[in-house]
Every structure is written in C-alpha cells, then in structure tokens.
Amino acid sequence: MTTTTGPLATRRLILQGAASVALIGLGNLPFAASPARAAANDKYPEDAFKQKSEADAIKALYGKSAEPSDKVKLDAPEIAENGGVVPVSVTTTLDKVTSISFLVAENPFALAASYKFADGTIPGVANRLKMAKTTKLVAIVEADGKLYSATKEVKVTVGGCGG
Amino acid sequence: MASSIRVRANANGDITEVQALIQHPMDTGLVKDSKGELIPAHFIQELKFECNGKDVFVANWGTAVSKDPYVKFSFKGAKKGDELKISWTDNKGASDTTTAKIA
Numbered sequence: 001m002t003t004t005t006g007p008l009a010t011r012r013l014i015l016q017g018a019a020s021v022a023l024i025g026l027g028n029l030p031f032a033a034s035p036a037r038a039a040a041n042d043k044y045p046e047d048a049f050k051q052k053s054e055a056d057a058i059k060a061l062y063g064k065s066a067e068p069s070d071k072v073k074l075d076a077p078e079i080a081e082n083g084g085v086v087p088v089s090v091t092t093t094l095d096k097v098t099s100i101s102f103l104v105a106e107n108p109f110a111l112a113a114s115y116k117f118a119d120g121t122i123p124g125v126a127n128r129l130k131m132a133k134t135t136k137l138v139a140i141v142e143a144d145g146k147l148y149s150a151t152k153e154v155k156v157t158v159g160g161c162g163g
Numbered sequence: 164m165a166s167s168i169r170v171r172a173n174a175n176g177d178i179t180e181v182q183a184l185i186q187h188p189m190d191t192g193l194v195k196d197s198k199g200e201l202i203p204a205h206f207i208q209e210l211k212f213e214c215n216g217k218d219v220f221v222a223n224w225g226t227a228v229s230k231d232p233y234v235k236f237s238f239k240g241a242k243k244g245d246e247l248k249i250s251w252t253d254n255k256g257a258s259d260t261t262t263a264k265i266a
Binding site for chain 2: 044045049084085086089104107108109111112113114115116117118120121122124125126127128129130131
C-alpha cells in the first residue's frame with residue numbers, strides 16, 4: 001500500500017506545484033485559466049477508475065471525502081443472486097446535485113460509474129452493476145460542492161467476474 | 164447495422180423519463196476465455212444524453228457496469244416531440260449515436 005501511494009503522492013505534489021506555477025503565470029489572465037480547468041473536469045476520469053480502494057477512488061475523482069447523509073437513498077437488493085447484474089439506484093432530496101457516483105468496495109477497481117447532472121436533471125439514477133463478491137456498496141452524491149454518501153451491504157451468491 | 168442503443172423517452176408534464184439499453188460486451192479485462200487467455204478490456208467510457216443543445220446527463224463508466232448496460236434518469240425542460248441525442252464512446256475508440264423523439 002505504501003509503495004503505491006508513495007509515488008502517487010509525489011506525482012500529485014508535482015502536479016499541484018505545476019498548476020500553481022501556471023496560475024501565477026496566468027495571474028493577469030484569470031478568465032483564460034478557468035475555462036481550461038472546466039474542460040479538464042469534463043474529461044473521462046481515467047485515474048479514478050484505476051484506483052483499487054474506494055477511498056482512493058473518491059479522492060481521485062473529487063479530491064475530498066464524503067460524509068454519510070440520510071438524504072441520499074441507495075436502493076439495492078439485500079441478496080444478489082447474480083453478481084454480474086445487480087440493479088442499483090440512487091435518489092436524493094439534496095439540492096444542486098452535480099454528480100452521483102457508485103463504488104463497489106470489493107471489486108478489483110472500486111469505482112463503477114459516475115454520472116454528471118445538468119441543471120434541471122432530476123438527481124437520481126438507476127443502473128446495473130457487476131459485483132465480484134459480497135461487498136459494501138457506496139453511493140456518493142455531490143451537491144453544492146459537498147459530498148454525501150450512503151452505504152449498503154449486498155450479499156452476492158454468484159460473483160460477477162465470470163471465468 | 165441496427166443501432167446498439169435502444170432508448171425510450173416519455174414526457175409526463177414537465178418531466179421526461181429516459182430509459183436506455185445499450186448492447187455492449189463491457190469486458191473487464193480480468194476474465195479469461197475458454198483457452199485460458201485474457202479477454203482484453205472493452206467497455207463504454209462515456210455515454211451522453213443531449214437535448215435541445217444541452218448535455219442533460221453524462222455517464223462515465225468503468226468496467227464494473229454490467230454487460231448490455233441499462234440506465235434510467237429523468238430531466239425537466241423538454242416536451243413531447245423534442246429530440247434526445249444519445250451517444251457513447253468506448254475504450255477502443257468505437258462509438259455510436261442515435262436520436263429518439265420524446266413521446
């Protein structure tokens with residue numbers, strides 16, 4: 001674990017350093033800097049999908065951690081007979097939701113799906129996920145710049161990894 | 164070729180409910196075939212729903228989304244007859260696009 005976080009952490013520091021240097025350089029052009037940043041956020045978060053643990057994936061995706069909230073409603077079966085197809089959905093009563101993500105803690109790569117919501121899109125989504133084995137399922141809702149989470153344990157009788 | 168995307172969009176008052184089903188293997192890259200060789204990862208990375216020139220819903224997917232993925236969501240601001248454009252791209256650069264009329 002330390003061997004993987006070590007170089008990653010340094011890389012992040014270097015990136016942060018580079019970003020702040022760039023920001024100083026563009027100090028007189030603040031409007032040029034912000035659209036570039038927004039574009040970077042719209043890209044496919046490849047790094048986040050490669051993280052093995054759910055905490056690392058949340059950090060890579062959002063750069064902060066989430067607090068549990070009863071306003072996030074995560075709906076998943078108690079027992080999934082087929083881990084290859086587990087119907088999962090999230091609804092929330094939170095305002096200003098910009099994204100919802102699903103993480104499966106025991107999967108080889110924790111982050112399963114991340115959805116972005118525009119203004120006027122109702123904050124809720126249903127989809128079907130694969131689960132390797134009995135696992136904790138985490139839903140993250142990003143609302144008004146903060147992260148909220150809900151967790152549920154799903155028992156898997158036949159894993160979704162085939163083979 | 165028939166489209167890989169099947170979509171149903173129904174407006175009920177101001178709210179449009181969208182359900183989409185896409186045909187895609189969603190291979191994880193971790194499963195071996197009958198000869199014991201790894202099946203390379205092949206999965207949809209991005210799925211976009213666009214209505215009246217605005218991205219209403221964007222999905223970023225990893226390998227843990229089930230084969231032949233299904234997704235459902237709702238949005239406001241569209242009416243019957245409006246067009247909804249759906250497009251996806253996968254990790255091998257393949258893509259597909261379709262449009263559906265909101266019913």
